[in-house]
Amino acid sequence: MLVIKDLKVSIEGQEILKGVSLEVKAGEVHAIMGPNGSGKSTLASVLAGRDLYVVDSGSVFYMGEDLLEKSPEERAKEGLFLGFQYPIEIPGVSMVNFMKTAINEMRKHRGEDPLSASDFLKKLREKKDLVEIDSSLTKRSVNEGFSGGEKKKNEIFQMAMLEPKLAILDETDSGLDIDALKVVARGVNNLRSAENATIVITHYQRLLDYIIPDYVHILYKGRIVRSGGKELALLLEEKGYEWVRQEEVNL
Amino acid sequence: MSTITENISLRDQFLSLYRDRAGEISANSAPLLNEHRDQAIARLEHLGFPVKGSEEYRYADIESVFKNDLQKNFGDIRVTFNIREIFHCDVPDLDTNLLLLVNGRYYNDGELIKKLPGGIIAGSLAQASKDYPEIVGKHYDRYAGASNDGLVALNTAFAQDGIFIYVPEGVKSEKPIQVVNIMISDNDLMAQHRNLFVAENGAEARIVICDHSLSAHRFLTNSVNEVFTGEGAQINLTRIQNEHNGSSQITHSYSHQEAGSNLTASIISLHGGFIRNNIFVTLNGEHAENHSLGLYLSDKGQYIDNYVHIDHASPNCFSNQLFKGVLDDYASGSFNGRILVRRDAQKTNAYQSNNNILLTDDAKMYSRPQLEIYADDVKCSHGSTMGRLDDNALFYLRSRGVDKREARLMLMFAFAHEVIQNIRVKALQERIDDLVNKRLRGELSRCNNCAMKCG
Ligand SMILES: Nc1ncnc2c1ncn2[C@@H]1O[C@H](COP(=O)(O)OP(=O)(O)O)[C@@H](O)[C@H]1O
Ligand SMILES: [Mg+2]
Numbered sequence: 043m044l045v046i047k048d049l050k051v052s053i054e055g056q057e058i059l060k061g062v063s064l065e066v067k068a069g070e071v072h073a074i075m076g077p078n079g080s081g082k083s084t085l086a087s088v089l090a091g092r093d094l095y096v097v098d099s100g101s102v103f104y105m106g107e108d109l110l111e112k113s114p115e116e117r118a119k120e121g122l123f124l125g126f127q128y129p130i131e132i133p134g135v136s137m138v139n140f141m142k143t144a145i146n147e148m149r150k151h152r153g154e155d156p157l158s159a160s161d162f163l164k165k166l167r168e169k170k171d172l173v174e175i176d177s178s179l180t181k182r183s184v185n186e187g188f189s190g191g192e193k194k195k196n197e198i199f200q201m202a203m204l205e206p207k208l209a210i211l212d213e214t215d216s217g218l219d220i221d222a223l224k225v226v227a228r229g230v231n232n233l234r235s236a237e238n239a240t241i242v243i244t245h246y247q248r249l250l251d252y253i254i255p256d257y258v259h260i261l262y263k264g265r266i267v268r269s270g271g272k273e274l275a276l277l278l279e280e281k282g283y284e285w286v287r288q289e290e291v292n293l
Numbered sequence: 294m295s296t297i298t299e300n301i302s303l304r305d306q307f308l309s310l311y312r313d314r315a316g317e318i319s320a321n322s323a324p325l326l327n328e329h330r331d332q333a334i335a336r337l338e339h340l341g342f343p344v345k346g347s348e349e350y351r352y353a354d355i356e357s358v359f360k361n362d363l364q365k366n367f368g369d370i371r372v373t374f375n376i377r378e379i380f381h382c383d384v385p386d387l388d389t390n391l392l393l394l395v396n397g398r399y400y401n402d403g404e405l406i407k408k409l410p411g412g413i414i415a416g417s418l419a420q421a422s423k424d425y426p427e428i429v430g431k432h433y434d435r436y437a438g439a440s441n442d443g444l445v446a447l448n449t450a451f452a453q454d455g456i457f458i459y460v461p462e463g464v465k466s467e468k469p470i471q472v473v474n475i476m477i478s479d480n481d482l483m484a485q486h487r488n489l490f491v492a493e494n495g496a497e498a499r500i501v502i503c504d505h506s507l508s509a510h511r512f513l514t515n516s517v518n519e520v521f522t523g524e525g526a527q528i529n530l531t532r533i534q535n536e537h538n539g540s541s542q543i544t545h546s547y548s549h550q551e552a553g554s555n556l557t558a559s560i561i562s563l564h565g566g567f568i569r570n571n572i573f574v575t576l577n578g579e580h581a582e583n584h585s586l587g588l589y590l591s592d593k594g595q596y597i598d599n600y601v602h603i604d605h606a607s608p609n610c611f612s613n614q615l616f617k618g619v620l621d622d623y624a625s626g627s628f629n630g631r632i633l634v635r636r637d638a639q640k641t642n643a644y645q646s647n648n649n650i651l652l653t654d655d656a657k658m659y660s661r662p663q664l665e666i667y668a669d670d671v672k673c674s675h676g677s678t679m680g681r682l683d684d685n686a687l688f689y690l691r692s693r694g695v696d697k698r699e700a701r702l703m704l705m706f707a708f709a710h711e712v713i714q715n716i717r718v719k720a721l722q723e724r725i726d727d728l729v730n731k732r733l734r735g736e737l738s739r740c741n742n743c744a745m746k747c748g
Contacts, residue, residue, distance in 0.1 A: 118694035130689040134707025144693040
């Protein structure tokens, strides 16, 4: 589904990703862990199409096509979703209107008719219940005045509404209490199927108690320094990131 | 003719025009209006035309819009076709009492004065000054007359007619009153109408003015609105400017507010080549509240200029100016917001903000707050921003599958909506939302819905 080969990315002349390779197949859940500043958000943003970053070399193929050629909206329409580490507040744009536009643009892309008003509302209600977000939030402007937790849940709500093939969740768990964490996990697990895949970027192991990953990768200073099964996350939890630093020194 | 006038100042051209045509002007107007003409002409002679670069007209080049040799009609020229057949307003659905102004004259559809429920009077100002001289005489030129702007004197000297609206004490007008102001001609034309709106104590009125041009000629309008808001009266006045880009429009609005009154006056500028709006408000009694709102969406070579002057002449009053605009292509504009708090106007609350989105490097906007505060117990704030669309917000919307164009429109619309929200008349809000949306999408032609399609 997703094949990243030796990806090098810089911003303002500073190299951030120094050759990342990763393959994600349909049905898999990958976790990417790593200390702050290691390039996790950079990787996620580049995959979603943020033009702030410069791809210096390497390639990314998604569903057999060159992903880096495509605009952010094309990527989204083809089923890629990014849950933002810091969701953006957009005063004046209502959540409902935003979601209606997004869903209908995607349907148009797939050659489907727009959702009827009642079908849309039904879907809205269903997904709101799934992620347990306050009913009034969807009436408000996008993320405006939302608490940290509400913003994160709102990312999962949008994911549930858009039903992506490949979801990349950038630290959706940070700052959440256990109850909210379970909601996030439920959103992800609900979408899990043989056709879909998820990349969870996280700083802590605890989310992985609820979303069991097939693979865990450790990103450190712009490189994947270790990959393994879910036990790698436990090892990391036990030994801390200091251990990765030591390993790096030993390399 | 143009060869001779080349070197004569605009002022002198109009002075001589007045000398030549004063008889005709007066014959086709009304005595009460005529009484003010000679004095106004003397004032014009003294004040002259505004000069670009002066304190009040820093960026607006008034001379250039007067330069064209525009026809002026002072006779009793009536448009001969049925205007209701060719014109349907962009603000339909709105159930209103409709009044028409054509080339600065009240369009007589059988009644020069309409008597509406509750004793509300609406119709031709010239006729009203004959039928209700005590009301018109009490207010006419009271608020605009002291102006130091030669253009106001010009209007007083030449204006023959316009709209008169009167809401008696304690009466609430059920339906909004809509004034459709049309320019239509076979020649390039200049017109100067004069409106007077009076809401007596405790009265409530909603007035909508829609400016349109229905033929592809160069038009110039220099109009004056006087608004009296009595004690505890409430007026919601919305002007929608939608003339074609070959037209120039100068509006002067003088609002006088008594104690406890509330005036919300909005100007939505959608199309028009050159627009200058002068907005003067006097808060003359305690606890008066004024909201002056403006939204402008300009592109190509449009020029938009709002000049606001709020005079806090009494204590405990509130005023809020909110002006927002999006400028595209090489459009340019200016906002000047002046707040004057007089020595006795303690406990004044006065706010002002002007926010602009410049979509290109060539679009230009000048923004200037002017605070003149002589009282010491005052809350005042002002803020002005110039910016682009927020890249982070744009990316966020696009990352959910919304096309770039659509995402930009959503952000622009959201920006504009803040002004519309403040209009507070639900039905009107929805209509204006719709108009603004169309305008941003480029779907609002200058003669939208008009069967004439004059291009
Ligand atoms: N917009 C930016 N401008 C400049 N530097 C940036 C920007 N975004 C990220 N960086 C730098 O790139 C590095 C990686 O950041 P990031 O991808 O956010 O890491 P992580 O998500 O793993 O914490 C950091 O050193 C950060 O300072
Ligand atoms: Mg990050």
